[in-house]
Amino acid sequence: MNISVVGTGYVGLVVGACLAETGNDVVCADVMESKIENLKRNILPIYEPGLEDLVERNQQHGRLNFTTDIGAAIASADVLFIAVGTPPDEDGSADLQHVLAVARQVGKHMTREMVIVTKSTVPVGTAGKVAAEIRKHAKFPFHMCSNPEFLKEGAAVDDFMKPDRVVLGVASDFAREMMTEIYAPFVRTGKPIIFMDIASAEMTKYAANGMLATRISFMNEIANLCERVGANVDMVRKGIGSDSRIGPSFLFPGPGYGGSCFPKDVKALVRTGVEMGMDLQILTAVEQVNERQKLRLAEKLREAIGEDLSGIHVAMWGLAFKPQTDDMRDAPSLKLIEDLLEAGATVCAHDPAAMNEARHRLGDTITYAETNYDCLKNADALVVITDWNEYRHPDFARVKESLRRPVIVDGRNLYDPEKMREHGIRYYSMGRVKVEQPAAMRVGESA
Numbered sequence: 001m002n003i004s005v006v007g008t009g010y011v012g013l014v015v016g017a018c019l020a021e022t023g024n025d026v027v028c029a030d031v032m033e034s035k036i037e038n039l040k041r042n043i044l045p046i047y048e049p050g051l052e053d054l055v056e057r058n059q060q061h062g063r064l065n066f067t068t069d070i071g072a073a074i075a076s077a078d079v080l081f082i083a084v085g086t087p088p089d090e091d092g093s094a095d096l097q098h099v100l101a102v103a104r105q106v107g108k109h110m111t112r113e114m115v116i117v118t119k120s121t122v123p124v125g126t127a128g129k130v131a132a133e134i135r136k137h138a139k140f141p142f143h144m145c146s147n148p149e150f151l152k153e154g155a156a157v158d159d160f161m162k163p164d165r166v167v168l169g170v171a172s173d174f175a176r177e178m179m180t181e182i183y184a185p186f187v188r189t190g191k192p193i194i195f196m197d198i199a200s201a202e203m204t205k206y207a208a209n210g211m212l213a214t215r216i217s218f219m220n221e222i223a224n225l226c227e228r229v230g231a232n233v234d235m236v237r238k239g240i241g242s243d244s245r246i247g248p249s250f251l252f253p254g255p256g257y258g259g260s261c262f263p264k265d266v267k268a269l270v271r272t273g274v275e276m277g278m279d280l281q282i283l284t285a286v287e288q289v290n291e292r293q294k295l296r297l298a299e300k301l302r303e304a305i306g307e308d309l310s311g312i313h314v315a316m317w318g319l320a321f322k323p324q325t326d327d328m329r330d331a332p333s334l335k336l337i338e339d340l341l342e343a344g345a346t347v348c349a350h351d352p353a354a355m356n357e358a359r360h361r362l363g364d365t366i367t368y369a370e371t372n373y374d375c376l377k378n379a380d381a382l383v384v385i386t387d388w389n390e391y392r393h394p395d396f397a398r399v400k401e402s403l404r405r406p407v408i409v410d411g412r413n414l415y416d417p418e419k420m421r422e423h424g425i426r427y428y429s430m431g432r433v434k435v436e437q438p439a440a441m442r443v444g445e446s447a
């Protein structure tokens with residue numbers, strides 16, 4: 001099938017490469033010339049495990065092509081995926097200018113009956129707006145489809161290749177048949193394609209992200225309360241996660257959610273509520289709790305070092321909003337760095353993938369270390385903010401020796417408090433007792 005994907009970011013590039021991998025002829029189009037020129041040479045704009053191989057192989061076999069000519073991409077397509085960004089507008093609503101800019105071109109350039117797929121996360125009603133733009137110039141029939149994307153950055157290729165489910169909002173048999181054919185190779189193990197009306201498909205994506213963000217904020221609040229009452233959130237997490245009604249995912253406490261989706265999608269859903277005359281109280285609280293949670297690591301640093309952080313040098317392990325990605329959009333690390341610099345502290349950071357992205361965003365406001373150990377030199381404390389695997393088992397003797405003070409603030413609960421006590425490290429984590437507390441006082445540690 002001839003498929004074009006407009007918008008070659010995290011989502012568009014993964015979608016394009018995976019659809020080429022199953023034998024389709026795919027054109028990926030983007031307005032950013034430098035991005036497209038690099039992609040033609042197999043230089044990827046993002047770090048995403050497994051993606052480079054896919055792009056290289058499918059380009060080599062001629063099934064995957066890159067262009068800045070959006071019109072030509074539309075002209076060659078039976079199915080067009082719109083995967084451009086939908087950043088938050090000033091009022092929190094999803095800014096649809098890029099989606100509608102693509103829609104405006106579709107009618108002018110289409111050469112056949114087409115399916116137009118909104119892959120971008122868009123509020124209910126967007127497919128209608130896209131269709132209205134296309135209709136202004138359309139010379140052929142077209143069929144709208146809402147196909148929200150549920151991939152996780154860091155596991156995006158796997159998620160697309162082996163989805164839990166595919167959600168398709170359609171309004172015609174033509175769209176239904178074309179989309180069934182496209183997704184058939186990805187659901188061979190029996191995972192469902194769930195067909196529904198377009199409005200429900202658009203809403204499903206926001207409801208999914210709203211629910212996941214809610215779990216994170218809920219667990220962060222429980223973790224904060226655990227600290228007050230002397231409970232251990234790791235035990236509480238296991239205790240509730242083993243309940244099949246709750247399940248174990250997205251219950252890890254941390255420094256607040258970030259990334260390109262949860263923050264903006266929660267905002268957009270709250271805004272949809274406002275537009276519909278509804279106050280979405282749970283999601284409003286989810287967002288507030290998250291903003292507050294982003295301050296927790298700085299609070300813990302102050303607890304460890306003292307109120308005045310001026311002149312303090314902080315080592316930071318991790319910058320990306322989560323491991324296996326270089327994405328720093330809305331990352332909690334950015335808020336922490338901002339707070340530390342404002343307080344007169346200095347920061348040296350390390351991240352296995354996001355160093356270029358960090359340099360681009362932060363310039364020389366902080367310093368950067370080649371290795372996580374280099375980062376520790378002359379630091380008064382280490383803050384762990386992203387749970388990269390390589391931070392899980394460091395040489396603690398070396399860590400302690402490099403630090404000016406033996407302080408670790410662990411935003412991801414990577415380490416065992418008991419071990420930290422043995423190493424003589426003052427250890428502050430999320431929702432667990434501090435290491436100074438006598439072992440006998442700990443709740444549930446032996447379980």
Ligand SMILES: NC(=O)c1ccc[n+]([C@@H]2O[C@H](COP(=O)([O-])OP(=O)(O)OC[C@H]3O[C@@H](n4cnc5c(N)ncnc54)[C@H](O)[C@@H]3O)[C@@H](O)[C@H]2O)c1
Binds near residue numbers: 009011032098120121
């Ligand atoms: N990143 C994720 O994990 C993820 C997951 C699911 C859904 N989504 C949704 O998918 C959409 C895209 O997200 P992303 O993270 O890939 O964004 P991104 O910013 O990485 O990529 C968007 C791309 O669209 C291009 N673009 C903008 N306007 C254009 C136009 N008029 N014509 C052609 N190209 C244009 C940009 O140059 C950019 O390369 C968003 O709606 C997002 O909410 C993202």
